[in-house]
Amino acid sequence: MDLTADGLVSRGARELSRRADQLIHDVERSLRRDVPEVWEDPDIARMTAESVAEHVLAALAGLEHGIEPSRIETSPGDLERARRLARHGTPVSVMLRAFRLAQGVILDRLLQEMPRLTGDAELISAAARKLIATATGYVDRMSEHGVTAYQEERDHRLQGRLSIVNEASMRIGTTLDISRTTQELADVATERFADLVTVDLFDAVLRGDDPPAEGPFVLRRFAQRSAGEDAAESPPRSERVHTFPAGSPPDRALVTGRPSRHHLDAGAAAPPDVLRTAGAQRIHSTLVVPLRARDRTLGVAHFLRHRTPGPFDDEDLLLAQEIAARAAVAVDHAGRYTQARATALTLQRSLLPRRTAPQSAVEVAARYLPAGARAGVGGDWYDVIPLSGARVALVVGDVVGHGIHAAATMGRLRTAVRTLADIDLPPDELLTHLDDVVIRLSSEVPTGPDTASVGDIGATCLYAVYDPVTGCCTVARAGHVLPSVVAPDGTVDLLDLPAGAPLGLGGLPFEAAEIELPEGSLLVLYTDGLISARDRDVEAGLTLLHHALGQSAPSLDAACETVLETLLPAGRPRDDVALLLARTRILGAGQVATRDLDADPAAVARTRSWASRQLTTWGLEELTFTTELVVSELVTNALRYGRPPIRVRLIHDRALMCEVSDGGSTSPHLRRARVFDEGGRGLLLVAQLAERWGTRHGRAGKTVWAELSESAALPVAGLPVAGSA
Numbered sequence: 001m002d003l004t005a006d007g008l009v010s011r012g013a014r015e016l017s018r019r020a021d022q023l024i025h026d027v028e029r030s031l032r033r034d035v036p037e038v039w040e041d042p043d044i045a046r047m048t049a050e051s052v053a054e055h056v057l058a059a060l061a062g063l064e065h066g067i068e069p070s071r072i073e074t075s076p077g078d079l080e081r082a083r084r085l086a087r088h089g090t091p092v093s094v095m096l097r098a099f100r101l102a103q104g105v106i107l108d109r110l111l112q113e114m115p116r117l118t119g120d121a122e123l124i125s126a127a128a129r130k131l132i133a134t135a136t137g138y139v140d141r142m143s144e145h146g147v148t149a150y151q152e153e154r155d156h157r158l159q160g161r162l163s164i165v166n167e168a169s170m171r172i173g174t175t176l177d178i179s180r181t182t183q184e185l186a187d188v189a190t191e192r193f194a195d196l197v198t199v200d201l202f203d204a205v206l207r208g209d210d211p212p213a214e215g216p217f218v219l220r221r222f223a224q225r226s227a228g229e230d231a232a233e234s235p236p237r238s239e240r241v242h243t244f245p246a247g248s249p250p251d252r253a254l255v256t257g258r259p260s261r262h263h264l265d266a267g268a269a270a271p272p273d274v275l276r277t278a279g280a281q282r283i284h285s286t287l288v289v290p291l292r293a294r295d296r297t298l299g300v301a302h303f304l305r306h307r308t309p310g311p312f313d314d315e316d317l318l319l320a321q322e323i324a325a326r327a328a329v330a331v332d333h334a335g336r337y338t339q340a341r342a343t344a345l346t347l348q349r350s351l352l353p354r355r356t357a358p359q360s361a362v363e364v365a366a367r368y369l370p371a372g373a374r375a376g377v378g379g380d381w382y383d384v385i386p387l388s389g390a391r392v393a394l395v396v397g398d399v400v401g402h403g404i405h406a407a408a409t410m411g412r413l414r415t416a417v418r419t420l421a422d423i424d425l426p427p428d429e430l431l432t433h434l435d436d437v438v439i440r441l442s443s444e445v446p447t448g449p450d451t452a453s454v455g456d457i458g459a460t461c462l463y464a465v466y467d468p469v470t471g472c473c474t475v476a477r478a479g480h481v482l483p484s485v486v487a488p489d490g491t492v493d494l495l496d497l498p499a500g501a502p503l504g505l506g507g508l509p510f511e512a513a514e515i516e517l518p519e520g521s522l523l524v525l526y527t528d529g530l531i532s533a534r535d536r537d538v539e540a541g542l543t544l545l546h547h548a549l550g551q552s553a554p555s556l557d558a559a560c561e562t563v564l565e566t567l568l569p570a571g572r573p574r575d576d577v578a579l580l581l582a583r584t585r586i587l588g589a590g591q592v593a594t595r596d597l598d599a600d601p602a603a604v605a606r607t608r609s610w611a612s613r614q615l616t617t618w619g620l621e622e623l624t625f626t627t628e629l630v631v632s633e634l635v636t637n638a639l640r641y642g643r644p645p646i647r648v649r650l651i652h653d654r655a656l657m658c659e660v661s662d663g664g665s666t667s668p669h670l671r672r673a674r675v676f677d678e679g680g681r682g683l684l685l686v687a688q689l690a691e692r693w694g695t696r697h698g699r700a701g702k703t704v705w706a707e708l709s710e711s712a713a714l715p716v717a718g719l720p721v722a723g724s725a
Contacts, residue, residue: 173330
């Protein structure tokens, strides 16, 4: 029977089909030798073996029955294998090379069959050309379908990775909290591509310090999350520090700063320092990625798989590096913020009064709350300053801005206020001088090209002076919120004070108001952070404040807590808050003695006798000698250098205070008396006998005062007693 080329191809395929098992074995052996990549993953290897058998049988059947390559249907398993190769990260060229190798093995076997079927060389040549064309068409079609499935999976995988990276950029680093940031990294990774994630950071990072340069590395577990576990149910970070074994993958990552990928043997358990919550779960693939920012390694993240069957590939490693890098930058920012905030907070608290100085004019309680994490420490402050005559100054201020600069400026202004208060300036004059201080500080702010400008300094301040002898409170404000007063009967009112411009504007006057406060009144000073909030206006804040102040409280500390809980229920305010409560007291008539003097030198002796009798009444006989000396010198100075009216006042409080007032404005000064000078030693004597002394000026005249106590020193032997200006 005469054969055609098609008939020869058909007979050759039929003969070879009888040995199909051997042909399948040869093809598989060739692929295992030349394309080992498709046998690495067990699932892909199984699918490859099945695909080889299907393709060999389909190709032989098509050649035997003369079926066109385009009519041979593609196996669904073959397309799934292409998708698996794409997910596994195997290059598409590996799949195409496998097709060509299989084609070559089958063609070799078919070409070997033809000489056994006919001796016609021309017929064999024609059949060979037909066979090669048909086989090439078949492989090209299978390759086209495989590449299409592969590329679709690659595109889908790429979009998924871009989606993960985009999601990570939005979800990681939403706060400046280190623990929250690391937990966000663990949450994103376990939801998208890992089964278990742990994040360990150097313990120094939590304190805002630089990571150690060399081992052994001490770390702390900051975050941990397992797939399928609710974020709210994830175990809390470990409070105990730990180290990784020397030479282990995480230790090498910390030393070198390079990531690594590892596949564990089937059934091998993860090291106990990595797997803390999965229990009996078995890990088969891990990624170890150091967290690096600004060329520093901050810690290490573990990504593990025990549920997902496929191992991590190189693309998974790149993805883990990408999201870990974003987390590392956020952790670094949070660490730097933690350090800056701790520095500013330490500075702020060191500049605020740790305890109020002893005084009898008012009972006080105060609170300072720094702002929330994003705003940071601000420049709010309060102060309680004892003044002469048993008076007390109450101060609340607010420097514009936040951070170390605001805290440092606050400290400078608080020091300036204390310095000005020491010279007993009235509240309006004190604010005028403080305004000049702020203007000078603003002019000193550096603005060079190498220095970041912080802008002009702005501040507000309220300064009040309360006199427990008269019950009068003198208040002036510079752009500050109005204080409130709680009357003894519980009525809460907002004080009506003259408006003043904020500090730093210059050229604008400040006015003071005098208010009579009955004993037991509660003066409430605060900064605007207490009453202002995003969800309410200032009027609503004042209403809440007055409602809180109207509630009874067993102590001023309890009243402070009530106010803060009412106006700041969430805890951290958006702006820092200073709150100062002062309950007024009145010195009784039995604690104050006053005597008006005539402009007569004989009044000195009479005043000494009067002072001696008053001290006997108060039971202060041990201070009689010292008091007589001080009163004598001060009255002598007033008679010699002052102007009428002249008044002497003794105040028995925590110490004995002697005050001599006159209508003159000339202030006495200490001076060094020469050997033969008749005067110049009186104030030196007063300075040695008194604990403190000074001069304060009023609207009309001045007052020279001295504070005495039982520890007052006796006069220096041989020092003449004489008055001096």
